[in-house]
Every structure is written in C-alpha cells, then in structure tokens.
Amino acid sequence: MRSDRSPQLIDRLALDQLLDALRRRGFKPIGPTVRQGAIVHEELDSAADLPVGWTDVQEGGTYRLVRRDDEAVFGHNVGPESWKRLLFQPTLELWRVRRSADGGLEVQATPPERPRYALIGVRSCDLHAIAVQDRIFVEGPWAEPDYSARREGAFIVAVNCSQAAATCFCVSMGTGPRAEAGFDLALTELLDAGGHRFLVEVGTERGEEVMRELPSRAAEAGDQEAAERVSACAASQMGRTLDTTDIRDLLYRNREHPRWDEVADRCLTCGNCTMVCPTCFCSSVDDVSDLAGEEATRVRRWESCFSLEHSYVGGGHVRSSTKARYRQWMTHKLASWIDQFGTSGCVGCGRCITWCPVAIDITEEAAAIRATDGRVDADD
Numbered sequence: 001m002r003s004d005r006s007p008q009l010i011d012r013l014a015l016d017q018l019l020d021a022l023r024r025r026g027f028k029p030i031g032p033t034v035r036q037g038a039i040v041h042e043e044l045d046s047a048a049d050l051p052v053g054w055t056d057v058q059e060g061g062t063y064r065l066v067r068r069d070d071e072a073v074f075g076h077n078v079g080p081e082s083w084k085r086l087l088f089q090p091t092l093e094l095w096r097v098r099r100s101a102d103g104g105l106e107v108q109a110t111p112p113e114r115p116r117y118a119l120i121g122v123r124s125c126d127l128h129a130i131a132v133q134d135r136i137f138v139e140g141p142w143a144e145p146d147y148s149a150r151r152e153g154a155f156i157v158a159v160n161c162s163q164a165a166a167t168c169f170c171v172s173m174g175t176g177p178r179a180e181a182g183f184d185l186a187l188t189e190l191l192d193a194g195g196h197r198f199l200v201e202v203g204t205e206r207g208e209e210v211m212r213e214l215p216s217r218a219a220e221a222g223d224q225e226a227a228e229r230v231s232a233c234a235a236s237q238m239g240r241t242l243d244t245t246d247i248r249d250l251l252y253r254n255r256e257h258p259r260w261d262e263v264a265d266r267c268l269t270c271g272n273c274t275m276v277c278p279t280c281f282c283s284s285v286d287d288v289s290d291l292a293g294e295e296a297t298r299v300r301r302w303e304s305c306f307s308l309e310h311s312y313v314g315g316g317h318v319r320s321s322t323k324a325r326y327r328q329w330m331t332h333k334l335a336s337w338i339d340q341f342g343t344s345g346c347v348g349c350g351r352c353i354t355w356c357p358v359a360i361d362i363t364e365e366a367a368a369i370r371a372t373d374g375r376v377d378a379d380d
Contacts (some may be wrong), residue, residue, distance in 0.1 A: 011215070077168065158187065
C-alpha cells in the first residue's frame with residue numbers, strides 16, 4: 001500500500017545505516033559496483049562498494065567508465081546487467097532423477113529458493129521491466145514458482161536518474177527517468193549548494209518501517225524542487241527517441257520491408273541484445289545425465305531467439321535466416337508483446353544498442369521502417 005508520508009532527506013552517510021537496517025530484516029543488499037571496467041550488480045558490504053565518483057559513456061557498441069568531477073554515488077547509467085539475473089536465473093535446476101536400488105526411478109523436484117534480496121539503485125526503466133516480467137511469471141495463468149519466490153522476497157530501493165546515456169530513450173516509452181511506482185523506497189541524489197543528500201520517497205509500509213530507523217528530516221520545498229530539476233535534466237538528455245505511434249500495426253504491415261535484409265547484413269545473431277534486455281524471458285530445457293547413467297537433471301537455461309535452435313520444431317527450423325530472427329525479436333518486442341501482455345516489451349533502457357557489437361539500434365531500425373512505411377521494394 002502506498003504511503004502518504006511526505007518526502008524525507010537523509011545524508012550521504014545514512015546509506016550505510018540503510019544497508020544495516022535492511023540486513024537486520026534479513027535482506028542481502030545487492031547493488032551497483034565497479035568490476036572489470038563495468039558497473040555491475042553484486043552484494044554490498046558497505047556503501048563504500050557503490051560506484052562513488054564514477055560514470056559511464058555509452059554509444060552504439062561502446063561502453064567505458066570515466067571519473068566524474070564530483071562524489072556522486074549514483075551518477076551513472078544502467079550497465080550490462082539488469083535485475084533479471086537475480087529474479088529470473090540464467091540457469092535453474094528443475095528436477096533431479098536417480099536410479100533406485102530396485103532399478104526404479106526416484107524423481108525429486110528442486111524446490112524454489114527464497115532469497116531475500118534488497119535491490120539497491122533500481123532505475124525507473126528497470127522497475128517497469130520488473131513489472132513486465134511480473135505480468136509474465138506471476139500474474140499469468142501459470143505462475144513460475146522460482147521467479148515468484150524471488151520476487152516476493154525482494155525489497156526495492158529505486159534511484160531516480162540524474163543523467164541519461166546516449167543510448168537511453170525511456171521518455172519515449174513512458175518508463176522514466178523518474179520512478180513512480182513499484183518501489184519500497186526511492187532516492188533522488190542531490191549535489192548542490194545545499195550539500196550532498198538524498199530525497200527519499202516512501203512507496204510501501206515496509207519502506208516506511210525502514211525509514212523510521214534512519215536519521216532523517218522533512219524535505220523542504222527547495223529540496224523537492226531540486227529533485228524535480230534532477231529528473232527534468234535527465235529527461236532532457238535522452239540520446240535516442242522512438243516514435244511509438246501505431247508501432248504495433250506499423251511492424252505488422254511491414255513484415256517484408258527491405259530494411260529487414262539490411263539489418264540482417266550487419267547482425268551477428270550473437271544474442272547480446274536478448275541477454276542484456278531486462279524483459280526478454282526465452283529459455284530452453286536440457287537434460288543432463290552422469291557418465292554412469294545413475295542420475296540425471298533437468299536444467300532451464302536462458303535462451304535467445306537469435307539462436308538457430310530456438311525455432312526448431314518438428315524436424316526443422318522455423319527461422320533459419322538472420323533476417324527472420326531479427327524481425328522476430330524486434331516485432332515481438334515492440335508489437336506482438338502488446339497482443340500477449342498488454343504492454344510493450346521495450347522499456348527504453350538502451351542496453352541492446354550499447355551492447356550490440358555492430359551497434360544495431362532498435363530506434364534507428366523502427367524509424368527507417370516508418371520512413372518508408374508500406375514500401376516492399378525499396379527501389380520502386
């Protein structure tokens with residue numbers, strides 16, 4: 001239930017107290033930290049593990065970290081990892097079967113884990129991505145038990161973006177840069193003449209309980225105006241735009257558009273875009289036995305629609321060409337996802353652009369199709 005409590009202010013040093021309060025409640029804090037030249041999500045021992053003073057520079061096929069000229073804690077953009085890795089595991093054992101002494105088979109289902117993660121620094125685009133996966137794995141006719149258990153135990157501390165990367169387009173998708181719902185606590189980092197502090201909005205009762213343990217003070221009108229300016233600045237910095245007007249029907253009626261051939265000439269079908277995407281959920285199932293034939297396990301793994309085997313049915317591959325696979329991914333993401341789940345499968349995070357080795361840009365591809373809508377032959 002959303003709290004009516006007015007925004008509060010906490011100082012920079014209170015971040016450690018926030019982590020301690022979460023640990024006392026049994027949560028394991030997971031947040032952004034610098035590892036091997038990227039900002040990734042790992043367990044936080046203290047607020048010192050956060051990427052203080054770091055930011056990133058992103059473009060199509062390009063990502064690098066650079067030092068900021070201040071000590072901002074969350075002055076970076078989304079990195080290669082989304083929170084999907086913690087909620088929808090890359091590899092999951094489903095069940096195990098053993099040969100019993102009498103020659104029969106003993107099947108044992110693997111019970112879902114119930115970790116209690118505190119997700120620190122979740123951006124608005126990723127909040128929307130989590131909501132999309134909730135609709136698929138929790139709110140659908142068949143709930144996925146492992147995801148449901150992990151999602152139920154998650155405490156979310158959102159952070160409102162203070163800047164946008166050159167590959168961001170969340171404003172076009174209506175998913176950011178300011179978090180509106182789906183969090184327990186939401187922070188806006190303020191660095192100005194008033195000092196280094198965080199404006200905190202409470203989203204749930206348990207978020208309010210945590211706030212009671214932190215040294216805080218009521219936010220004044222000037223603080224709230226400063227927070228609004230932070231979000232407005234990030235919104236003005238969007239590096240990309242995507243015109244979503246009638247995009248579902250636009251892609252449906254352009255299944256044979258020549259742009260699909262052009263992008264296929266560049267696409268490596270590596271699947272990077274699906275691995276970094278916070279909403280993609282395709283998976284495959286493998287059965288693995290030991291050498292003695294005494295035990296076997298069934299394992300679910302992340303899969304990509306760019307994999308040739310992904311479309312194998314009844315003795316053949318439905319999508320054997322690169323063109324067919326890219327078209328499937330983009331059309332599903334922006335069009336047929338709406339038919340299935342009532343929402344777009346894209347949240348405008350820009351990861352698919354940044355982490356594509358050849359810098360294929362979903363916003364550019366959609367714009368190119370829109371510019372020549374209905375033209376099957378580009379030479380006509």
